[in-house]
Amino acid sequence: MILRDSTLEERMSWHAEQGFTVGIGGGSIAGLCNAIALRKIGATVRIYERVPGSMLARGAGIVVQSELTRLLAENGAGPLPRTSCRGRRYLDYDGGDGVLEEGPQEFTSWEAVHAALRAAVPDECYHAGSEVTAVTQKASKVMATLVDGTVVESDLFLSADGSGSATRQTMLPDVVARYAGYVAWRGTLDESDVPREFLSFFDDRFTFSGARSGGHILAYFIPGRDGAVAAGSRRLNWVWYVHVSPTDLAGVLTDKNGLRHRSSIPRGAAPESAVATLQARASREIHPKMAALVSATPDPFLQTIVDVRVSKTLFGRVLLTGDAAFVVRPHTAGGTAKAAYEAAALAGALNSAGANIDVALSSAERQQLEYGSALYEYGLALGNRWLRERRAD
Numbered sequence: 001m002i003l004r005d006s007t008l009e010e011r012m013s014w015h016a017e018q019g020f021t022v023g024i025g026g027g028s029i030a031g032l033c034n035a036i037a038l039r040k041i042g043a044t045v046r047i048y049e050r051v052p053g054s055m056l057a058r059g060a061g062i063v064v065q066s067e068l069t070r071l072l073a074e075n076g077a078g079p080l081p082r083t084s085c086r087g088r089r090y091l092d093y094d095g096g097d098g099v100l101e102e103g104p105q106e107f108t109s110w111e112a113v114h115a116a117l118r119a120a121v122p123d124e125c126y127h128a129g130s131e132v133t134a135v136t137q138k139a140s141k142v143m144a145t146l147v148d149g150t151v152v153e154s155d156l157f158l159s160a161d162g163s164g165s166a167t168r169q170t171m172l173p174d175v176v177a178r179y180a181g182y183v184a185w186r187g188t189l190d191e192s193d194v195p196r197e198f199l200s201f202f203d204d205r206f207t208f209s210g211a212r213s214g215g216h217i218l219a220y221f222i223p224g225r226d227g228a229v230a231a232g233s234r235r236l237n238w239v240w241y242v243h244v245s246p247t248d249l250a251g252v253l254t255d256k257n258g259l260r261h262r263s264s265i266p267r268g269a270a271p272e273s274a275v276a277t278l279q280a281r282a283s284r285e286i287h288p289k290m291a292a293l294v295s296a297t298p299d300p301f302l303q304t305i306v307d308v309r310v311s312k313t314l315f316g317r318v319l320l321t322g323d324a325a326f327v328v329r330p331h332t333a334g335g336t337a338k339a340a341y342e343a344a345a346l347a348g349a350l351n352s353a354g355a356n357i358d359v360a361l362s363s364a365e366r367q368q369l370e371y372g373s374a375l376y377e378y379g380l381a382l383g384n385r386w387l388r389e390r391r392a393d
């Protein structure tokens with residue numbers, strides 16, 4: 001044990017002594033996971049995030065997975081506020097109390113994950129409003145050009161720039177984000193706004209309802225905006241997977257100001273008519289209590305479901321990570337866990353290899369491809385089952 005600890009310290013100091021630098025493009029979940037894991041092994045890390053201000057309005061519920069909690073615990077980050085339930089409830093769209101299944105589960109929110117990770121990264125390492133506009137390499141150095149023209153150099157550059165990754169499009173121009181044929185409408189309701197008579201029904205359960213024309217909606221409690229988890233201060237989070245034909249997609253992605261979005265409609269931007277249509281559809285298609293949740297949510301938002309699979313993530317000293325590499329279906333509840341796993345794998349490989357950086361990067365890529373492919377296939381299988389059910393309806 002003593003030997004292992006001292007070896008670890010020596011290796012940790014190797015990256016610090018050598019002044020090993022890592023630039024990260026993208027300061028969301030994947031960028032931050034990598035930052036905390038790489039700082040722990042002694043690397044000097046700089047994150048460049050395009051968004052200038054707060055990113056807190058982005059997400060909703062996240063199912064807690066062990067990869068994330070392990071990464072947080074091992075790198076001194078957290079605590080992560082969580083809610084929990086003791087099992088699932090499967091509802092029929094016609095009504096009734098459904099079927100109960102035991103099996104505890106924990107939930108958190110995108111904001112809580114982001115806040116826990118961000119708090120573990122010193123401000124001087126995080127550059128908001130710094131879009132990366134180009135990435136070039138010379139020998140073992142990577143040069144990233146920022147939107148203000150500054151060029152920053154590092155020994156390793158991680159592209160954590162999400163599902164529409166510009167780096168991926170440059171490195172792998174044949175890989176396209178393929179629309180899966182459906183979108184996720186999402187919403188969160190402050191607990192105080194949840195119809196009172198439904199509180200105990202949804203409490204302590206991860207609730208699912210099939211929809212009459214196929215697909216399903218799910219709901220679970222998550223921490224409040226400030227991370228509060230006490231009853232009364234949480235939020236009820238729902239996600240409804242809805243089929244939208246490719247020809248109708250452009251209309252669905254147009255916001256209330258007529259602006260066409262690439263892949264999502266942010267909270268508060270959906271046209272009133274789209275929200276009204278969704279609510280009307282809910283009253284016809286899903287369990288009445290779920291429909292009541294949808295109707296009570298003032299500002300539902302929407303994300304298209306896309307598939308991205310890569311056969312390579314490493315290009316010299318540039319590595320794709322998080323959704324910039326694979327985009328897996330949300331049914332896996334695994335996107336955040338994948339980002340955490342990749343960060344731990346990279347830090348572990350670098351830590352073991354010391355000066356053999358390129359060997360470490362190849363090992364990290366292998367682990368990423370293996371984990372990413374398996375999760376991608378699992379997500380496809382879950383999604384295809386969903387679509388089959390829809391066709392059979």
Ligand SMILES: Cc1cc2nc3c(=O)[nH]c(=O)nc-3n(C[C@H](O)[C@H](O)[C@H](O)COP(=O)(O)OP(=O)(O)OC[C@H]3O[C@@H](n4cnc5c(N)ncnc54)[C@H](O)[C@@H]3O)c2cc1C
Pocket residue numbers: 025026027028029030031048049050051055061062063130131132133160161162163166184239303304321322323324330333334335336337339
């Ligand atoms: C409907 C739905 C439900 C989901 N539910 C879950 C769940 O329950 N559990 C789960 O684990 N995951 C879930 N996910 C997936 C999860 O949100 C992502 O996999 C995870 O957040 C990893 O994101 P990321 O950091 O790789 O990318 P993103 O969160 O997309 O971040 C990319 C970042 O890069 C920045 N950026 C982009 N371009 C540049 C540039 N040129 N320069 C600088 N910065 C740039 C962006 O501003 C952004 O901050 C869900 C996804 C969807 C669509």
